[in-house]
Amino acid sequence: MKALCLLLFLSSTSLLIAQSPGTRNIFIITIDGVRWQEIFTGADTGLIHDPRFVSDTSLLQDVYGGDSPERRREKLLPFFWQVIARKGQLSGNRLYQNKVNVSNFYKISYPGYNEIFTGYADPRPVLNSPKPNNNINVLEYLNTQEEYRGRVAAFCSWDILPYVLNETRNSLPINGGYESVEEADSASVVINQVQKNVQVRNHCRYDALTFVAAKEYIQREHPRVLVLGLGETDEFAHQKKYDLYLQQLTAIDKMISDIWYLVQTDPFYRNNTSFIITTDHGRGRKPTAWYAHNLFVKGSGETWQAMIGAGIPAAGELRENGQIFQKQLAATIAALAGKRFISNHAAAEALVLSGQPLAVVSAGIDTGTDMARK
Numbered sequence: 548m549k550a551l552c553l554l555l556f557l558s559s560t561s562l563l564i565a566q567s568p569g570t571r572n573i574f575i576i577t578i579d580g581v582r583w584q585e586i587f588t589g590a591d592t593g594l595i596h597d598p599r600f601v602s603d604t605s606l607l608q609d610v611y612g613g614d615s616p617e618r619r620r621e622k623l624l625p626f627f628w629q630v631i632a633r634k635g636q637l638s639g640n641r642l643y644q645n646k647v648n649v650s651n652f653y654k655i656s657y658p659g660y661n662e663i664f665t666g667y668a669d670p671r672p673v674l675n676s677p678k679p680n681n682n683i684n685v686l687e688y689l690n691t692q693e694e695y696r697g698r699v700a701a702f703c704s705w706d707i708l709p710y711v712l713n714e715t716r717n718s719l720p721i722n723g724g725y726e727s728v729e730e731a732d733s734a735s736v737v738i739n740q741v742q743k744n745v746q747v748r749n750h751c752r753y754d755a756l757t758f759v760a761a762k763e764y765i766q767r768e769h770p771r772v773l774v775l776g777l778g779e780t781d782e783f784a785h786q787k788k789y790d791l792y793l794q795q796l797t798a799i800d801k802m803i804s805d806i807w808y809l810v811q812t813d814p815f816y817r818n819n820t821s822f823i824i825t826t827d828h829g830r831g832r833k834p835t836a837w838y839a840h841n842l843f844v845k846g847s848g849e850t851w852q853a854m855i856g857a858g859i860p861a862a863g864e865l866r867e868n869g870q871i872f873q874k875q876l877a878a879t880i881a882a883l884a885g886k887r888f889i890s891n892h893a894a895a896e897a898l899v900l901s902g903q904p905l906a907v908v909s910a911g912i913d914t915g916t917d918m919a920r921k
């Protein structure tokens with residue numbers, strides 16, 4: 548009888564294990580300083596005809612123009628609108644009063660990435676400088692969990708992001724700026740050779756190099772949590788080059804499409820991987836301010852989020868009146884991993900991902916958002 552009970556216990560346990568979805572993989576992709584306006588309405592019909600911001604207005608009209616926001620956004624971001632909109636979901640179309648905002652006061656990059664990864668809109672002023680972040684982030688939290696230990700990595704174009712994520716504290720493999728990659732195979736040797744030959748190096752590495760380095764690492768190491776931080780969109784916008792800002796956005800859409808394809812054709816990742824795609828801040832709304840962003844420029848706190856994959860309902864473009872916040876992502880990333888984010892500071896609640904995910908748990912104090920400041 549005892550043996551029978553044990554047998555029953557064992558079989559029911561193995562049944563549970565067989566039914567459990569297994570450890571989920573989570574990829575977080577950030578695209579620096581991309582406005583919700585381009586995500587949801589495509590190329591701005593005013594800006595693409597403005598010779599102050601575009602070198603060849605008629606050519607840009609051919610490539611990105613269109614009669615409707617739907618047509619223009621699909622030209623600009625085919626993966627977002629042909630795949631994510633059907634199999635995932637997109638938040639932040641303010642034309643439907645569907646809002647995503649940052650909660651930090653500053654509306655620049657360091658505070659934005661801090662908010663995404665720590666769930667905390669730190670009120671202390673941190674300019675975009677190489678200062679190690681005191682706030683514990685969700686990546687290092689997941690790295691303390693058995694299923695994720697040693698399986699967390701980040702590749703980012705911006706050389707300050709490793710400080711936001713405090714790689715000196717957590718020793719995670721975080722590769723930023725023109726930092727060499729580990730020469731673990733012939734491809735990474737070539738990547739380093741190319742990087743050394745880049746003549747003009749600023750704070751932001753070419754996104755194409757960040758992408759290739761991340762892609763090689765994914766195939767070789769199979770990380771369970773991966774950050775891909777892309778940055779040239781913000782660079783081109785600050786240079787007031789709207790044409791190059793759009794081109795880079797399309798290039799990044801293709802990079803995300805390629806990584807999604809890679810993931811969905813790899814048995815390790817297939818149907819067990821979630822993508823979260825977002826930005827660190829918005830930019831100005833007006834034609835005279837689209838290129839700028841900070842606490843004085845209206846619209847800089849307005850952002851967006853896109854998600855696809857395991858655990859993400861296929862709700863498409865969300866058109867409900869609602870409000871979510873950037874700081875909810877840290878706990879959401881942990882929740883997708885089946886964990887509760889524990890840190891050394893207060894963190895906002897995870898998003899409630901249902902078919903209608905804008906029904907949100909209280910988001911805590913939201914000082915400094917555009918909403919609160921109105």
Ligand SMILES: [Zn+2]
Nearest residue numbers: 579580656827
């Ligand atoms: Zn930024």
